[in-house]
Amino acid sequence: MNHKNMFFITGPIGSVKSSNQSFFNTLKAYLDEGYNVYHFAFYSKNNKKYDNSYFDNYDNYKFIGISSFLDSFRNLKKLIKIKKQNNKQYKIPEPNQIVMPESEVNKFHFIFSKIYTLFETIRVILYSMFIKPDIIYSYEVFSVKTGKIISNLYKIPFVKRFQGTFIDYKNIESKRTKFHKKAYEIKSNLVVIANDGTKGDKVLKKLGFENEQILFILNGLDERIKKEVESNQIETLRNKITNNKDYFIMGIFNRFYPFKRIDRAIYLLKQAIDEELNPLLLIGGLGGPTQESVKQYAKNLQVDNNIIWLGQIKYEKMIEYYSICDTVLILNDYANTGNQVIETAYLNIPTIATDDENNSEILNYENMYYIKPENFSEEAILKLKEIKNNLLYNLNREKNEQILFWNERMKIEIQKVNTLIKK
DSSP states (O other): OOOOEEEEEEETOOOBTTOOHHHHHHHHHHHHHTOEEEEEESSOTTOTTBOOTTGGGOTTEEEEOOOHHHHHHHHHHHHHHHHHHHHSOOOOOOTTOOOOOOOOOOHHHHHHHHHHHHHHHHHHHHHHTTSOOSEEEEESGGGHHHHHHHHHHHTOOEEEEESOOOOOTTOTTOGGGHHHHHHHHSOOSEEEEEOSSSOHHHHHHHTTOOGGGEEEEOOOBOGGGGOOOOHHHHHHHHHHHOSOTTOEEEEEEOOOOGGGOHHHHHHHHHHHHHTTOOEEEEEESOOOTTHHHHHHHHHHTTOGGGEEEEEOOOHHHHHHHHHHOSEEEEOOSSOOSSHHHHHHHHHTOOEEEEOOSSHHHHSOOTTEEEEOGGGHHHHHHHHHHHHHHTHHHHHOOOOOTTSOBHHHHHHHHHHHHHHHHHO
Protein backbone atom coordinates (compact mmCIF):
# COMPACT_ATOMS: atom_id res chain seq x y z
CA MET A 1 0.00 0.00 0.00
CA ASN A 2 1.05 3.56 -0.72
CA HIS A 3 1.19 5.67 2.46
CA LYS A 4 2.31 8.94 0.90
CA ASN A 5 0.74 12.20 2.06
CA MET A 6 -1.34 14.00 -0.56
CA PHE A 7 -2.56 17.56 -0.06
CA PHE A 8 -5.75 17.54 -2.12
CA ILE A 9 -6.80 21.18 -2.63
CA THR A 10 -10.23 21.68 -4.20
CA GLY A 11 -11.65 25.08 -3.20
CA PRO A 12 -15.45 25.08 -3.73
CA ILE A 13 -15.36 21.81 -5.74
CA GLY A 14 -16.54 18.69 -3.92
CA SER A 15 -18.55 15.50 -3.99
CA VAL A 16 -21.96 16.87 -4.95
CA LYS A 17 -24.94 14.67 -4.08
CA SER A 18 -26.46 14.66 -7.55
CA SER A 19 -23.39 14.52 -9.78
CA ASN A 20 -19.62 14.95 -10.22
CA GLN A 21 -18.54 11.34 -10.57
CA SER A 22 -15.14 12.66 -11.69
CA PHE A 23 -14.43 14.16 -8.28
CA PHE A 24 -15.88 11.23 -6.33
CA ASN A 25 -13.95 8.58 -8.23
CA THR A 26 -10.68 10.52 -8.23
CA LEU A 27 -10.69 10.92 -4.47
CA LYS A 28 -11.84 7.33 -3.95
CA ALA A 29 -9.03 5.94 -6.11
CA TYR A 30 -6.26 7.73 -4.18
CA LEU A 31 -7.74 6.60 -0.86
CA ASP A 32 -7.98 3.01 -2.13
CA GLU A 33 -4.36 3.24 -3.28
CA GLY A 34 -3.42 4.00 0.33
CA TYR A 35 -2.58 7.70 0.05
CA ASN A 36 -3.14 9.74 3.20
CA VAL A 37 -5.39 12.39 1.68
CA TYR A 38 -5.70 15.77 3.40
CA HIS A 39 -8.64 17.38 1.65
CA PHE A 40 -8.58 21.20 1.83
CA ALA A 41 -12.03 22.42 0.76
CA PHE A 42 -13.84 25.74 0.85
CA TYR A 43 -17.14 24.44 2.18
CA SER A 44 -18.45 23.17 5.49
CA LYS A 45 -18.98 19.52 6.32
CA ASN A 46 -22.57 20.48 7.13
CA ASN A 47 -23.23 21.90 3.67
CA LYS A 48 -26.16 19.88 2.29
CA LYS A 49 -25.02 20.33 -1.30
CA TYR A 50 -22.04 18.04 -0.67
CA ASP A 51 -21.84 14.50 0.66
CA ASN A 52 -18.55 13.38 2.20
CA SER A 53 -20.06 10.50 4.17
CA TYR A 54 -18.56 7.84 1.91
CA PHE A 55 -15.03 9.14 2.46
CA ASP A 56 -15.47 9.43 6.21
CA ASN A 57 -15.23 5.63 6.34
CA TYR A 58 -11.56 5.82 5.32
CA ASP A 59 -8.96 6.08 8.10
CA ASN A 60 -6.60 7.75 5.62
CA TYR A 61 -9.02 10.61 4.80
CA LYS A 62 -8.91 13.95 6.59
CA PHE A 63 -11.41 16.66 5.63
CA ILE A 64 -10.30 20.23 6.28
CA GLY A 65 -13.22 22.50 5.45
CA ILE A 66 -14.50 25.88 6.60
CA SER A 67 -16.89 26.88 9.39
CA SER A 68 -20.65 26.68 8.88
CA PHE A 69 -20.84 30.46 9.47
CA LEU A 70 -18.41 31.23 6.64
CA ASP A 71 -20.15 28.68 4.44
CA SER A 72 -23.59 30.23 5.03
CA PHE A 73 -22.26 33.56 3.77
CA ARG A 74 -20.84 31.83 0.68
CA ASN A 75 -24.17 30.10 0.00
CA LEU A 76 -26.08 33.35 0.46
CA LYS A 77 -23.99 34.96 -2.29
CA LYS A 78 -24.68 31.99 -4.55
CA LEU A 79 -28.42 32.07 -3.79
CA ILE A 80 -28.65 35.75 -4.72
CA LYS A 81 -26.81 35.02 -7.97
CA ILE A 82 -29.09 32.06 -8.84
CA LYS A 83 -32.21 34.10 -8.10
CA LYS A 84 -31.00 36.84 -10.42
CA GLN A 85 -30.20 34.27 -13.13
CA ASN A 86 -33.56 32.52 -12.86
CA ASN A 87 -35.43 35.81 -13.09
CA LYS A 88 -33.60 36.67 -16.28
CA GLN A 89 -35.36 35.75 -19.51
CA TYR A 90 -33.26 34.07 -22.19
CA LYS A 91 -34.20 34.14 -25.82
CA ILE A 92 -34.50 30.57 -27.04
CA PRO A 93 -32.14 30.08 -30.01
CA GLU A 94 -33.11 28.39 -33.26
CA PRO A 95 -32.58 24.59 -33.08
CA ASN A 96 -29.81 24.69 -35.72
CA GLN A 97 -28.06 27.64 -34.07
CA ILE A 98 -24.79 26.91 -32.23
CA VAL A 99 -24.57 28.27 -28.66
CA MET A 100 -21.07 28.26 -27.20
CA PRO A 101 -20.59 28.51 -23.43
CA GLU A 102 -19.67 31.77 -21.81
CA SER A 103 -17.48 31.83 -18.76
CA GLU A 104 -19.55 32.44 -15.65
CA VAL A 105 -16.60 34.19 -14.05
CA ASN A 106 -17.25 37.78 -12.97
CA LYS A 107 -15.51 40.42 -10.83
CA PHE A 108 -16.59 38.62 -7.67
CA HIS A 109 -14.67 35.50 -8.77
CA PHE A 110 -11.48 37.51 -9.35
CA ILE A 111 -11.74 39.07 -5.90
CA PHE A 112 -12.70 35.77 -4.28
CA SER A 113 -9.79 34.03 -6.01
CA LYS A 114 -7.25 36.42 -4.48
CA ILE A 115 -8.77 36.19 -0.98
CA TYR A 116 -9.17 32.42 -1.23
CA THR A 117 -5.59 31.90 -2.43
CA LEU A 118 -4.24 33.89 0.53
CA PHE A 119 -6.55 32.06 2.97
CA GLU A 120 -5.80 28.59 1.60
CA THR A 121 -2.06 29.12 1.26
CA ILE A 122 -1.75 30.18 4.90
CA ARG A 123 -3.92 27.26 6.01
CA VAL A 124 -1.94 24.69 3.99
CA ILE A 125 1.39 26.09 5.25
CA LEU A 126 0.16 25.79 8.85
CA TYR A 127 -0.79 22.15 8.27
CA SER A 128 2.49 21.40 6.53
CA MET A 129 4.36 22.37 9.72
CA PHE A 130 3.01 19.14 11.21
CA ILE A 131 2.48 16.96 8.13
CA LYS A 132 4.91 17.07 5.24
CA PRO A 133 3.16 16.48 1.90
CA ASP A 134 4.68 14.20 -0.75
CA ILE A 135 2.44 15.47 -3.55
CA ILE A 136 0.23 18.51 -4.13
CA TYR A 137 -2.94 17.90 -6.13
CA SER A 138 -4.98 20.96 -7.16
CA TYR A 139 -8.47 20.23 -8.45
CA GLU A 140 -9.80 22.93 -10.82
CA VAL A 141 -8.90 26.58 -11.26
CA PHE A 142 -9.33 28.16 -7.82
CA SER A 143 -6.83 25.86 -6.12
CA VAL A 144 -4.00 26.01 -8.67
CA LYS A 145 -2.12 29.05 -7.36
CA THR A 146 -2.00 27.72 -3.79
CA GLY A 147 -0.82 24.36 -5.10
CA LYS A 148 2.02 25.97 -7.03
CA ILE A 149 3.15 28.06 -4.04
CA ILE A 150 3.27 25.03 -1.71
CA SER A 151 5.01 22.94 -4.37
CA ASN A 152 7.72 25.57 -4.80
CA LEU A 153 8.08 26.01 -1.04
CA TYR A 154 8.73 22.33 -0.33
CA LYS A 155 10.20 21.32 -3.72
CA ILE A 156 7.64 18.57 -4.19
CA PRO A 157 5.68 17.45 -7.29
CA PHE A 158 2.60 19.38 -8.29
CA VAL A 159 -0.41 17.99 -10.21
CA LYS A 160 -3.26 20.05 -11.67
CA ARG A 161 -6.59 18.47 -12.55
CA PHE A 162 -9.29 19.92 -14.84
CA GLN A 163 -12.66 18.41 -15.75
CA GLY A 164 -12.56 20.09 -19.17
CA THR A 165 -12.02 23.66 -20.31
CA PHE A 166 -13.95 26.79 -21.22
CA ILE A 167 -10.95 28.04 -23.20
CA ASP A 168 -11.26 27.97 -26.98
CA TYR A 169 -7.94 26.61 -28.29
CA LYS A 170 -8.40 28.78 -31.40
CA ASN A 171 -8.66 31.91 -29.25
CA ILE A 172 -6.73 31.35 -26.01
CA GLU A 173 -6.19 35.10 -25.56
CA SER A 174 -9.91 35.81 -25.23
CA LYS A 175 -10.66 38.19 -22.34
CA ARG A 176 -13.72 36.08 -21.47
CA THR A 177 -11.54 33.15 -20.42
CA LYS A 178 -8.60 35.09 -19.03
CA PHE A 179 -9.41 33.89 -15.49
CA HIS A 180 -9.18 30.25 -16.55
CA LYS A 181 -6.10 30.81 -18.70
CA LYS A 182 -4.17 32.14 -15.68
CA ALA A 183 -4.72 28.82 -13.91
CA TYR A 184 -4.00 26.72 -16.98
CA GLU A 185 -0.68 28.39 -17.78
CA ILE A 186 0.80 27.92 -14.27
CA LYS A 187 3.51 25.30 -14.65
CA SER A 188 3.12 21.90 -13.03
CA ASN A 189 4.75 18.49 -13.23
CA LEU A 190 1.57 16.94 -14.60
CA VAL A 191 -1.75 18.25 -15.93
CA VAL A 192 -4.66 15.80 -15.91
CA ILE A 193 -7.49 16.96 -18.16
CA ALA A 194 -10.65 15.16 -19.27
CA ASN A 195 -11.13 14.33 -22.92
CA ASP A 196 -14.71 15.61 -22.85
CA GLY A 197 -14.83 17.21 -26.29
CA THR A 198 -13.48 20.61 -25.19
CA LYS A 199 -10.00 19.92 -26.68
CA GLY A 200 -8.07 20.76 -23.53
CA ASP A 201 -4.94 19.03 -24.86
CA LYS A 202 -4.68 21.60 -27.66
CA VAL A 203 -5.12 24.45 -25.17
CA LEU A 204 -2.30 23.13 -22.94
CA LYS A 205 0.08 22.61 -25.86
CA LYS A 206 -0.52 26.20 -26.98
CA LEU A 207 0.35 27.28 -23.44
CA GLY A 208 3.72 25.51 -23.64
CA PHE A 209 3.11 22.12 -22.01
CA GLU A 210 4.87 19.10 -23.50
CA ASN A 211 3.12 15.80 -24.27
CA GLU A 212 4.77 14.03 -21.32
CA GLN A 213 3.35 16.68 -18.93
CA ILE A 214 -0.24 16.09 -20.08
CA LEU A 215 -2.58 13.22 -19.28
CA PHE A 216 -5.48 13.78 -21.68
CA ILE A 217 -7.92 10.99 -21.00
CA LEU A 218 -11.57 10.01 -21.30
CA ASN A 219 -13.52 9.92 -18.04
CA GLY A 220 -14.28 6.50 -16.62
CA LEU A 221 -17.52 4.72 -15.88
CA ASP A 222 -18.84 4.85 -12.34
CA GLU A 223 -19.20 1.39 -10.73
CA ARG A 224 -22.78 2.28 -9.78
CA ILE A 225 -23.74 2.15 -13.46
CA LYS A 226 -23.16 -1.64 -13.36
CA LYS A 227 -26.25 -2.09 -11.23
CA GLU A 228 -28.67 -4.48 -12.89
CA VAL A 229 -32.19 -3.06 -13.07
CA GLU A 230 -34.86 -5.75 -12.88
CA SER A 231 -37.77 -5.59 -15.32
CA ASN A 232 -40.23 -5.15 -12.44
CA GLN A 233 -38.25 -2.08 -11.25
CA ILE A 234 -38.46 -0.60 -14.73
CA GLU A 235 -42.19 -1.28 -14.88
CA THR A 236 -42.77 0.20 -11.41
CA LEU A 237 -40.91 3.42 -12.23
CA ARG A 238 -42.59 3.70 -15.60
CA ASN A 239 -46.02 3.27 -14.03
CA LYS A 240 -45.13 5.89 -11.43
CA ILE A 241 -44.38 8.36 -14.22
CA THR A 242 -47.21 7.49 -16.58
CA ASN A 243 -50.12 5.05 -16.90
CA ASN A 244 -49.81 5.10 -20.69
CA LYS A 245 -47.78 2.02 -21.63
CA ASP A 246 -47.69 3.03 -25.29
CA TYR A 247 -45.66 6.21 -24.80
CA PHE A 248 -42.36 6.43 -26.67
CA ILE A 249 -40.20 7.81 -23.85
CA MET A 250 -37.45 10.33 -24.56
CA GLY A 251 -35.18 11.48 -21.74
CA ILE A 252 -32.83 14.43 -21.31
CA PHE A 253 -30.92 14.78 -18.05
CA ASN A 254 -28.95 17.98 -17.89
CA ARG A 255 -28.64 21.38 -16.26
CA PHE A 256 -30.57 24.36 -17.61
CA TYR A 257 -27.66 26.24 -19.17
CA PRO A 258 -27.66 27.84 -22.63
CA PHE A 259 -25.16 25.48 -24.31
CA LYS A 260 -26.79 22.37 -22.75
CA ARG A 261 -29.71 22.91 -25.18
CA ILE A 262 -32.71 21.51 -23.30
CA ASP A 263 -34.72 23.64 -25.75
CA ARG A 264 -33.70 21.30 -28.58
CA ALA A 265 -35.37 18.41 -26.78
CA ILE A 266 -38.58 20.50 -26.58
CA TYR A 267 -38.38 21.23 -30.31
CA LEU A 268 -37.81 17.54 -31.11
CA LEU A 269 -40.78 16.64 -28.91
CA LYS A 270 -42.97 18.95 -31.00
CA GLN A 271 -41.73 17.28 -34.19
CA ALA A 272 -42.38 13.82 -32.69
CA ILE A 273 -45.96 14.81 -31.76
CA ASP A 274 -46.55 16.12 -35.30
CA GLU A 275 -45.20 12.81 -36.68
CA GLU A 276 -47.61 10.92 -34.37
CA LEU A 277 -44.84 9.05 -32.54
CA ASN A 278 -46.80 9.29 -29.25
CA PRO A 279 -43.81 10.74 -27.35
CA LEU A 280 -43.31 11.59 -23.69
CA LEU A 281 -40.29 13.68 -22.69
CA LEU A 282 -38.63 13.30 -19.29
CA ILE A 283 -36.54 16.29 -18.24
CA GLY A 284 -34.34 15.80 -15.18
CA GLY A 285 -31.46 17.68 -13.60
CA LEU A 286 -30.40 20.66 -11.57
CA GLY A 287 -31.84 24.09 -12.30
CA GLY A 288 -30.08 26.92 -14.08
CA PRO A 289 -30.53 30.27 -15.79
CA THR A 290 -32.59 29.00 -18.74
CA GLN A 291 -35.08 26.94 -16.75
CA GLU A 292 -38.03 29.36 -16.81
CA SER A 293 -37.45 30.28 -20.45
CA VAL A 294 -37.40 26.61 -21.47
CA LYS A 295 -40.64 25.95 -19.58
CA GLN A 296 -42.28 28.89 -21.32
CA TYR A 297 -40.97 27.63 -24.67
CA ALA A 298 -42.72 24.30 -24.02
CA LYS A 299 -45.98 26.15 -23.34
CA ASN A 300 -45.56 28.26 -26.48
CA LEU A 301 -45.16 25.09 -28.57
CA GLN A 302 -48.12 23.54 -26.69
CA VAL A 303 -46.18 20.41 -25.78
CA ASP A 304 -46.06 20.81 -21.99
CA ASN A 305 -48.69 18.07 -21.52
CA ASN A 306 -46.16 15.62 -22.98
CA ILE A 307 -43.39 16.58 -20.54
CA ILE A 308 -42.58 15.29 -17.07
CA TRP A 309 -40.33 17.67 -15.13
CA LEU A 310 -38.38 15.38 -12.78
CA GLY A 311 -36.13 17.93 -11.08
CA GLN A 312 -32.88 16.81 -9.48
CA ILE A 313 -32.13 13.06 -9.66
CA LYS A 314 -29.64 11.33 -7.38
CA TYR A 315 -26.91 9.60 -9.34
CA GLU A 316 -27.78 6.20 -7.82
CA LYS A 317 -31.20 6.49 -9.47
CA MET A 318 -29.94 7.47 -12.91
CA ILE A 319 -29.54 3.86 -14.09
CA GLU A 320 -33.28 3.33 -13.48
CA TYR A 321 -34.25 6.44 -15.43
CA TYR A 322 -31.94 5.48 -18.28
CA SER A 323 -33.60 2.04 -18.31
CA ILE A 324 -37.15 3.34 -18.84
CA CYS A 325 -36.11 5.54 -21.78
CA ASP A 326 -36.60 4.40 -25.36
CA THR A 327 -34.01 7.01 -26.26
CA VAL A 328 -31.76 9.42 -24.37
CA LEU A 329 -30.99 12.89 -25.75
CA ILE A 330 -27.58 14.56 -25.22
CA LEU A 331 -27.79 17.75 -27.24
CA ASN A 332 -25.00 20.02 -25.97
CA ASP A 333 -23.24 22.36 -28.35
CA TYR A 334 -20.05 21.89 -26.31
CA ALA A 335 -18.33 19.28 -24.11
CA ASN A 336 -20.41 16.42 -25.46
CA THR A 337 -17.97 13.59 -24.68
CA GLY A 338 -18.77 13.77 -20.97
CA ASN A 339 -19.94 11.22 -18.42
CA GLN A 340 -23.48 10.87 -19.72
CA VAL A 341 -22.58 9.96 -23.30
CA ILE A 342 -20.03 7.44 -21.98
CA GLU A 343 -22.72 5.89 -19.77
CA THR A 344 -25.38 5.54 -22.47
CA ALA A 345 -22.76 4.18 -24.90
CA TYR A 346 -21.81 1.53 -22.33
CA LEU A 347 -25.43 0.67 -21.44
CA ASN A 348 -26.31 0.35 -25.13
CA ILE A 349 -29.30 2.67 -24.77
CA PRO A 350 -30.32 4.36 -28.04
CA THR A 351 -28.90 7.87 -27.79
CA ILE A 352 -29.24 10.89 -30.04
CA ALA A 353 -26.17 13.06 -29.45
CA THR A 354 -24.90 16.17 -31.14
CA ASP A 355 -21.49 15.45 -32.65
CA ASP A 356 -18.63 17.45 -31.09
CA GLU A 357 -16.18 15.94 -33.64
CA ASN A 358 -14.77 13.81 -30.83
CA ASN A 359 -17.55 11.61 -29.42
CA SER A 360 -18.46 10.12 -32.81
CA GLU A 361 -14.87 8.92 -33.24
CA ILE A 362 -14.12 7.39 -29.85
CA LEU A 363 -17.64 6.17 -29.00
CA ASN A 364 -18.66 4.77 -32.34
CA TYR A 365 -21.29 2.21 -31.28
CA GLU A 366 -24.50 1.05 -32.96
CA ASN A 367 -26.70 2.57 -30.26
CA MET A 368 -25.21 6.05 -30.74
CA TYR A 369 -27.01 8.24 -33.28
CA TYR A 370 -24.84 11.29 -33.95
CA ILE A 371 -26.16 14.41 -35.62
CA LYS A 372 -24.59 17.67 -36.67
CA PRO A 373 -25.86 20.50 -34.42
CA GLU A 374 -26.19 22.86 -37.40
CA ASN A 375 -28.59 20.32 -39.02
CA PHE A 376 -30.50 19.45 -35.86
CA SER A 377 -34.04 20.18 -37.08
CA GLU A 378 -33.58 17.96 -40.16
CA GLU A 379 -31.51 15.08 -38.74
CA ALA A 380 -32.81 14.54 -35.19
CA ILE A 381 -36.39 13.63 -36.14
CA LEU A 382 -35.12 11.14 -38.74
CA LYS A 383 -32.93 9.45 -36.13
CA LEU A 384 -35.82 9.40 -33.67
CA LYS A 385 -38.10 7.68 -36.19
CA GLU A 386 -35.34 5.19 -36.97
CA ILE A 387 -35.00 4.36 -33.25
CA LYS A 388 -38.75 3.92 -32.84
CA ASN A 389 -38.93 1.65 -35.88
CA ASN A 390 -36.13 -0.43 -34.37
CA LEU A 391 -37.60 -0.97 -30.91
CA LEU A 392 -36.96 -4.74 -30.94
CA TYR A 393 -33.24 -4.03 -31.24
CA ASN A 394 -33.54 -1.51 -28.42
CA LEU A 395 -34.67 -4.25 -26.03
CA ASN A 396 -31.44 -6.17 -26.67
CA ARG A 397 -29.12 -4.08 -24.50
CA GLU A 398 -25.88 -6.01 -24.20
CA LYS A 399 -23.32 -3.66 -22.69
CA ASN A 400 -20.41 -2.22 -24.67
CA GLU A 401 -17.65 -3.51 -22.39
CA GLN A 402 -14.74 -1.73 -24.10
CA ILE A 403 -15.15 1.48 -22.08
CA LEU A 404 -12.91 1.79 -18.99
CA PHE A 405 -14.38 2.03 -15.51
CA TRP A 406 -13.02 4.68 -13.15
CA ASN A 407 -10.81 2.22 -11.26
CA GLU A 408 -9.09 1.27 -14.54
CA ARG A 409 -8.90 4.87 -15.72
CA MET A 410 -7.45 6.00 -12.36
CA LYS A 411 -4.73 3.32 -12.43
CA ILE A 412 -3.26 5.12 -15.44
CA GLU A 413 -3.24 8.45 -13.58
CA ILE A 414 -1.95 7.06 -10.27
CA GLN A 415 0.90 5.28 -12.01
CA LYS A 416 2.06 8.65 -13.38
CA VAL A 417 1.72 10.32 -9.97
CA ASN A 418 3.63 7.50 -8.24
CA THR A 419 6.43 7.96 -10.78
CA LEU A 420 6.56 11.70 -10.05
CA ILE A 421 6.96 11.03 -6.32
CA LYS A 422 9.72 8.47 -6.90
CA LYS A 423 11.64 10.96 -9.02
